[in-house]
Amino acid sequence: MRPIVRGLIASLLSNSLVALLLLIVLMVFVLPFLSTQNSLVGRIIQDLLFALVLLNGLILLMDRHKGLILTPVALVALLAIGVRGIGWLFPDSFTVEIREGTTLLALALISVATAMKVFASGVVTLDRISGAVALYVLMGTVWAEAYQLVILNHPGAFSGSTLAETTSDRSIWIYFSFVTLTTVGYGDIVPVAPAARSLANLEALIGQLYPAIVLARLVSLQVPRASSDPNKP
Known part of the structure; x- marks a missing residue:
């Protein structure tokens, strides 16, 4: 029994970034498409x-890091999950700002954990490449949470026709974040406040630099292995 459990844990650790990518795609892109805003099933x-x-994300840290890094990330993750859980039991006990703030902090730390594994030394595998894509999507999600926090505290921070009815729809900020991250810029939502503009500028800059940095890192990991291959002609 123990060898089977150990085998399952080892398999999960070796493919944790693939699993992370699948979960993020489901959470960010698939679920909003299938459920309506404020749907009970969708929220669950x-x-x-x-x-x-x-x-x-905690499993990612268990693979290489313990103690000093794992403990604070685990505490923040439990806090974020706990805030959401209490929100179901006592809807009026926590404001939206606290919920979104803990979500932002938890996702930011998971992004750091993912980056540590993606950019670490080692072999270029499907799991590492999946992690690089997952990190890109995570960054867009983190910025979406940040935009939502800005609009909650400064209602006039953004302008646009799509904001006329509601600004609490999370899918609006997911959309705006990825439009900014990929520098598409349709112009239907425009940052007006200084904080909103600064966030948008930083996200657009990262969106341009990240693919080049990831490609350079993956090439730097693969080239030495290819040049040292004894079977290479």
Whole structure:
């Protein structure tokens, strides 16, 4: 029994970034498409996927890092999950700002954990490449949470026709974040406040630099292995 459990744990650790990518795609892109805003089923699935993403991030840290790094990340993850859980039991006990703030902090730390594994030394594998894509999507999600926090505290921070009815729809900020990250810039939502503009500028800059940095790192990991291959003609 123990060898089977150890085998399952080893398999999960070796493919943790692939699992993380699948969970994030489901949470960010698939679920909003299948469920309507404020849907009870959608909220339940969203919170479950969020918890699984955080759990997967902790598994990433268990692979290489313990103690000093794992403990604070685990505490923040538990706090974020706990805030969401209490929100179901006592809806009026926590404001939206606290929920979004803990979500932002937890996802930011999971992004750091993912980056540590993606950019670490080692072999270029499907798991590492999946992690690089997952990190890109995570960054867009973190910025979406940041935009939502800005609009909650400064209602006039953004302008646009799509904001006329509601600014609490998370899918709006997911959309705006990835439009900014990929520098598409449709112009239907425009940052007006200084904080909103600074966030948008930083995200656009990272969106341009990240693919080049990842490609350079993956090439730097692969070239030495290819040049040292004894079977190479």
